[in-house]
Amino acid sequence: MEHVQVTPQTRTALKIGPYEVDPPVVLAPMAGITNIAFRQLCQEYGAGLYVCEMITARAVVERHPGTMHMMTFAAGEYPRSMQLYGVDPKTMREAVKIIVGEGLADHIDQNYGCPVAKVTRKGGGAALPYKRTLFGNIVRASVEAAEPAGVPVTVKFRVGIDDGHHTYLDAGRIAEAEGASAVALHARTASQRYSGQADWSHIARLKEAVTTIPVLGNGDIFTADDALRMVAETGCDGVVVGRGCLGRPWLFGELEAAFAGRPLPEGPNLGEVARVLRRHAELLIEHDGAGKAMRDLRKHMAWYFMGFPIGSELRRSFAMVSSLAELDDLIARLDHHAPFPTDALGPRGRQGSPGKVTLPHGWLDDPDDPCVPEGADLMHSGG
Structure with missing residues (x-):
């Protein structure tokens, strides 16, 4: 390109x-x-x-x-x-x-x-x-x-x-x-x-x-x-x-x-990625405490290691990590010299498939209706 x-x-x-x-x-x-x-x-x-x-x-x-x-x-x-x-x-x-x-x-x-x-x-x-x-x-x-x-x-x-x-x-x-x-x-x-x-x-x-x-x-x-x-x-x-x-x-x-x-x-090698991951863990612990922080960190593991050759067993262990000490042990088992994979630069995160949008009954009838949709105030998500 x-x-x-x-x-x-x-x-x-x-x-x-x-x-x-x-x-x-x-x-x-x-x-x-x-x-x-x-x-x-x-x-x-x-x-x-x-x-x-x-x-x-x-x-x-x-x-x-x-x-x-x-x-x-x-x-x-x-x-x-x-x-x-x-x-x-x-x-x-x-x-x-x-x-x-x-x-x-x-x-x-x-x-x-x-x-x-x-x-x-x-x-x-x-x-x-x-x-x-x-x-x-x-x-x-x-x-x-x-x-x-x-x-x-x-x-x-x-x-x-x-x-x-x-x-x-x-x-x-x-x-x-x-x-x-x-x-x-x-x-x-x-x-x-x-x-x-x-x-x-x-x-x-x-x-x-x-x-x-x-x-x-x-x-x-x-x-x-x-x-x-x-x-x-x-x-x-x-x-x-x-x-x-x-x-x-x-x-x-x-x-x-x-x-x-x-x-x-240059893209970081696996050792640098591991350093960033540990820094992420420290910052999360500082904000939320160790228990919640380590649970929250698990969802990031697949993204951090995307494309790196670390093996399925180690991937699973990272995805179930429960303490900083355990994280350090797993990081020590990585090949810190592994270069950043060039094939890991594409899409990541949510993708899924297209689908029909669920709307309230009659939602499309009048675009100038100023009424507040019932119950939507309680909803929240990203986008």
């Missing part, structure tokens, strides 16, 4: 409200992944905007202890970026008031990209932008509540529900009109979920439709070259990286080098 050159002279800085994001790279919020530990790990490799895993507006309003614990940022983390999920303008307004009033975050992102059935069947996630009036009301309520504190609100969404119901151009224009500081498009429909290929041409179309705020692209960025190609092909102002960094937090160092026009660092 031809290497795409982007130099500091050929691009303008990405600004999210008052914040300059250089390189123009955003870590996508991923449920159960982008907690304080993973964000710190990524930030140790490169600059960018690192968004915490999704927080539900209702849980903020109700001061749910687990949610308040999730809303933790590292001492040097700035701007503190929080993704907030909600489907009721009143609840969102109240949650944003709490967040900005108590100085809990410096940037609020909203996600309308989740394709999961338990979310869309209640009218939430990727189903919600179809209801244009309701969508605009939520964005407006959030922006109005955040504005006095100078906290920017950004909005992320998908192409639409399916190929018969594209919503992204309306969603982009509405978010822009209601005061959002940037929009981001995952270039898949909800019915695609994470299957097939993202269609970046939609990002280019959104960039043509939304002219006064930054447009970010998301979908199938697994390497630094992918990010440069997306910017070159679509004209987008920055990229949002999700699954590509799973088990590869050093991707952000590669992205920083690529956007600065520097040579990319």
